[in-house]
Amino acid sequence: MTEKIEDGVRGHYAGDGLMDRLVAALVEMGHDPDDPPAEAVSQLDQMHIRGAAATTELHDAMGIGPDDSVLDVGCGIGGPARALATRLGCPVTGLDLTPDFCACARELNYLLGVEDLVEIVEGSALDMPFDDESFDAVVTQHASMNIEDKAALYREIARVLEPGGRFGFYDIMQGPGGDVHYPAPWAVNPEISFLAEPDAVKALIEAAGLRQLKWEDVSEKGLAWMAEQKAAREAKAARGEADGPTGPSVLMRHGAAEKLRNIARNLHEGRIVTILGVFEKP
Ligand SMILES: C[S@@+](CC[C@H](N)C(=O)[O-])C[C@H]1O[C@@H](n2cnc3c(N)ncnc32)[C@H](O)[C@@H]1O
Numbered sequence: 001m002t003e004k005i006e007d008g009v010r011g012h013y014a015g016d017g018l019m020d021r022l023v024a025a026l027v028e029m030g031h032d033p034d035d036p037p038a039e040a041v042s043q044l045d046q047m048h049i050r051g052a053a054a055t056t057e058l059h060d061a062m063g064i065g066p067d068d069s070v071l072d073v074g075c076g077i078g079g080p081a082r083a084l085a086t087r088l089g090c091p092v093t094g095l096d097l098t099p100d101f102c103a104c105a106r107e108l109n110y111l112l113g114v115e116d117l118v119e120i121v122e123g124s125a126l127d128m129p130f131d132d133e134s135f136d137a138v139v140t141q142h143a144s145m146n147i148e149d150k151a152a153l154y155r156e157i158a159r160v161l162e163p164g165g166r167f168g169f170y171d172i173m174q175g176p177g178g179d180v181h182y183p184a185p186w187a188v189n190p191e192i193s194f195l196a197e198p199d200a201v202k203a204l205i206e207a208a209g210l211r212q213l214k215w216e217d218v219s220e221k222g223l224a225w226m227a228e229q230k231a232a233r234e235a236k237a238a239r240g241e242a243d244g245p246t247g248p249s250v251l252m253r254h255g256a257a258e259k260l261r262n263i264a265r266n267l268h269e270g271r272i273v274t275i276l277g278v279f280e281k282p
Pocket residue numbers: 006009013045046047048073074075076077078079080095096097098101123124125126140141142143146147186
């Protein structure tokens with residue numbers, strides 16, 4: 001079953017020509033694609049609600065420092081991993097299932113000169129190719145909704161963490177408002193979508209042996225961010241300016257507008273919630 005789901009996930013996120021589209025987007029934004037500013041790339045490489053600000057918020061909530069070795073599970077094209085390595089100088093390993101994303105993440109690491117700090121490993125979160133107690137911190141953002149066997153996910157995370165290490169996540173979970181509207185950015189139908197309710201997730205993380213330090217429903221921040229984005233787009237349109245490339249429009253080649261409308265609707269209607277959590281391994 002896991003194999004079938006993981007094939008579905010790879011197919012969903014597959015994106016040949018992704019690097020070419022990112023380069024075209026950087027040119028359209030007015031940057032030299034051979035030497036783009038990191039801030040410009042960070043507008044395109046964060047595949048979660050609230051972009052780079054949410055990434056910084058999570059890493060700060062975990063108290064990650066320059067001497068920590070960090071694993072980012074489901075790292076996508078490496079935006080959060082690069083942001084952390086660049087800001088704090090710590091070594092980050094990004095693990096992801098999707099080959100196209102791993103290839104793109106490595107190219108972006110070279111382009112931004114962080115290839116010595118950020119290593120990208122292709123593999124499954126359910127069978128991580130790492131020894132026990134390999135990392136001081138493990139983070140994950142917006143990847144667990146593609147993972148059915150969450151008990152195995154959190155067991156793997158606890159296994160690779162050092163004693164005293166921290167696990168932090170910023171994830172989409174099932175809200176009280178009912179079934180989600182599809183297509184959504186993480187799945188066009190329920191076949192590769194596995195949202196669990198917050199209490200169930202908390203119980204699974206604790207069952208894996210981790211102890212809760214922080215648990216915050218940050219859905220309201222997501223709604224405020226979406227409203228800001230909408231207002232900015234409308235203001236641009238009123239000035240007669242083009243919308244310009246955005247991360248989602250570049251990364252989700254097909255149906256980005258509908259997927260984005262649905263994620264906003266899902267959050268607004270309480271069908272999904274976003275939770276930031278920090279746990280430690282005793
Ligand atoms: C929405 S993207 C988020 C990427 C990144 N965390 C970010 O916030 O920019 C979800 C990512 O999770 C990865 N993923 C899903 N299931 C996975 C699994 N079982 N093992 C490893 N990666 C997985 C996908 O390949 C995809 O890159």
